[in-house]
Amino acid sequence: MGQTISINTRHGRISAWHAKPHVTPKGALIVVQEIFGLNSHIRQVADRFANYGYVAIAPALFDLVHPGTTLDYDEAGVKRGREIVEELGFNGALDGVRGAFDYLEAEFKVGVVGYCWGGSVAFLANTRLGLPCVSYYGGRTVPLLKERPKAPMLLHFGQDDPLIPPEDVERHREALPAADIQVWPGAGHGFNCDQRADYNADVAQQALTRTLAFLQKALR
Template sequence: MTLNDTISTLDGDATFGAYVAKPEGTPRAAILVIQEIFGVNPGIRQKCDKFAADGYLAIAPDLFWRLEPGITLDPDVEREFQTALDLMNRFDQDAGIRDIEATIHHIRQTHGVTKVGCVGYCLGGRLAYMTAARTDIDASVGYYGVGIDGLLGEKHAIAHPLMLHIPTADGFVSRETQAAMHEGLDDHPKVTLHDYEGLDHGFATEMGKRRDDAAATLADSRTAAFFEAHLV
């Protein structure tokens, strides 16, 4: 895979790779793209490339670097899907958030872009919520984030806008979990929730059998308008 940037950890005792896509000219803002459980794979890199085409500096840090640096997996290959589940189970999410925070600092200090948003998918959708609660990110978007009902105790710390895309037939997020998210977040002044009736997990992936073109286009248009409103 192509990791074309290097980021220092917050402690400065190690470095990890990232994929960066740069726009033509001065970036409008920066978007940190948070991976699924499949690493910084072609789909995540394509997300970055699309944001760069829209004028953003886009960067996807390799959050699995402590487990298997540079890994890239295909969710449509069963053996690779099982490998991804194993990585997710071993992944230290708190360390991942610190690496995301280090990436925010890297964007601002090394790339010189002050306004930074993030967008995450699957595991990355959960991490996007955690990033909104635990860092000074300017705007966050999460697609089909898992286990967010267990993070509602942190909602008071969300100081900047957060949007969550929720497919109602998500095989990894039960209806009860979705209901808890709505109950806990619908009245939060900084949070917007969008439901996608009958859609499953991964509907907005760039490639592969999980994608639903119509729903992905709708969700991505909402994300684009959200970043336009809060980053530019």
């Protein structure tokens, strides 16, 4: 359904996956990748949101430092992905999000949905850019919780996520009393991704249903 396009950022052009619905769009979404780059999973996520009526753009954020990089869901991929996101930094990631927003905002109300590292980028897109956001298992958000939301916010966590312990989820609840925070029983880290060991199809569908209801209201 989608296709590769090029978008402009403040630090140069990057590629992005652009998926369009076959109906009148309900709004637009920026889909923010995990630490594995703009891979087939993230493209599929963007395509799925297009199937539900949203124009979706997934910017290739790694293009700003290592163009064309995608990584496998294995130990080597995790190691390299962590190195790249440290090199890029949140400011670099937000530069790519801004580029996608600039591409979309003339025609649509825009929200952000991010996964893992991208979930924390989505959080910052809310607090710094004022965009409604959905964050899936954004474990790097804890040090950012002094930042104040500027738009509606939905956060998904897995109850059995070893990378985001219950006390970290509780910190989110304390810092973000107005946010919709969902903790899903039986779900680990990466429960939305069918290429990861912790994929949970039932929870992924429930979380998607909740996400679509949130987006319908937030982007109305």
